[in-house]
Amino acid sequence: MTTTILFAAPQDSWDAYRAPLTEALDATGIDYRLSRDIPAEEVEYIVYAPSSGLTDFTGFPKLKAVLSLWAGVEKIVGNDRLTVPLTRMVDDEGLTQGMVEYVTGHALRHHLGMDAHIVNPDHRWEGKAPPLARERPVTVLGLGMLGRACARQLAQIGFPVTGWSRTPREIEGIRCLSGTEGLAEALSGAQIVVLLLPSTPQTENTLGAEQFALLAPGAAIINPGRGPLIDDEALLAALDSGQVGQATLDVFRVEPLPQDHPFWAHPRVTVTPHIAAETRADSASRVIAENVRRGVTGAPLLHLVDRGAGY
Known part of the structure; x- marks a missing residue:
């Protein structure tokens, strides 16, 4: 038939x-x-x-x-x-590889402090070498297929990677945590956080003011997962205070991102138009x-x- x-x-x-x-x-x-x-x-x-x-x-x-x-x-x-x-x-495989490349590229961008050299209109000759990857703790929130692939790639580069998921996971070479207490532990002292959780009522505002306070001062946020995972107002406050140093955001609660949204004009936010992976x-x-x-x-x-x- x-x-x-x-x-x-x-x-x-x-x-x-x-x-x-x-x-x-x-x-x-x-x-x-x-x-x-x-x-x-x-x-x-x-x-x-x-x-x-x-x-x-x-x-x-x-x-x-x-x-x-x-x-x-x-x-x-x-x-x-x-x-x-x-x-x-x-x-x-194409979607997965695209996500790995996006996350790895922006993680390295933040790790190496590339923005200061890419945009340097005053021709400043200053700065210092970044730490090695092994000295930069990275946390990946969400350990589905995309999260696992990104965590493994970041660990291969040398970053100490902690993965967190709502239910327990085991990934060789990755410190894996789960549950509410595990989330706090995973975020404590993290210098780069990658969000790859699904959008559900349980994952909305996974990162809010309480969670941002746990990060290392000046931490970078990379969100190619889903817009509702982050409390936008809390992120803006953390950026303004310096607790979060940079945020690269590919997904938003409303897409396209409205032209008057504060993310567009914020000097510490990079907006990409939902292109991390397709x-x-x-x-x-x-x-x-x-x-x-x-x-x-x-x-x-x-x-x-x-x-x-x-x-």
Whole structure:
């Protein structure tokens, strides 16, 4: 039988995915039909992006699974009109590598104090060599696939890395902590903090005034995870006091970041427009195709979303 796959994403995504997804599905050997235009009563799988505008899944009587192209599922996980299995994109090698490069680059930027030399209009000949990486404690909040990959890369460079997650984890070469007390311990004395937690009610404002006070004075914050992980007002206060020396922010509560938001003008904030990592069509297509193959053959789907946990 032919498996019907609806591609529910904007036209530009279809343009990017059509060829690599077709190639990946062909490689599975299954008989399939892939299109942006399939009658709802025939659809069995939906390749999905929240930006597609699709929110009501009750009109798809044969639907077996929704396969999200995004790592974040906060815009769909609470949808009571979606009752079939939902998967998310967490094993895309391109997305992972992009995140590792972003985090490593900005961690080294802050570690080496590069900003003072890149922007030096007065031609100042001053400064001192930075400490070695082994003298700069780094904390990674969130030890999912992206967090683990970033923590390992930073540790390989020589940073002493502490990882924190809501539930216990074990990663060779990484000091791993969990729970409320573990968060305080993980943040105490940290000089660079990387946020890679999912956005859930439990993770909102993971970093607030109390947490910023635990950091080493002048610490750097790197947030390529989710905007709500940080209390914006508390961060601005910590920046103004010098408790936080720099913040590189790629994600925000409202995107695009409003033009009048204080982050734009703050001298210690770097705003990047949600570019830390993105799903790459070629590698993501292989993940999607494998899940379709699994669904067709009765094997367990990969990267299932835990509706209770929110990710």
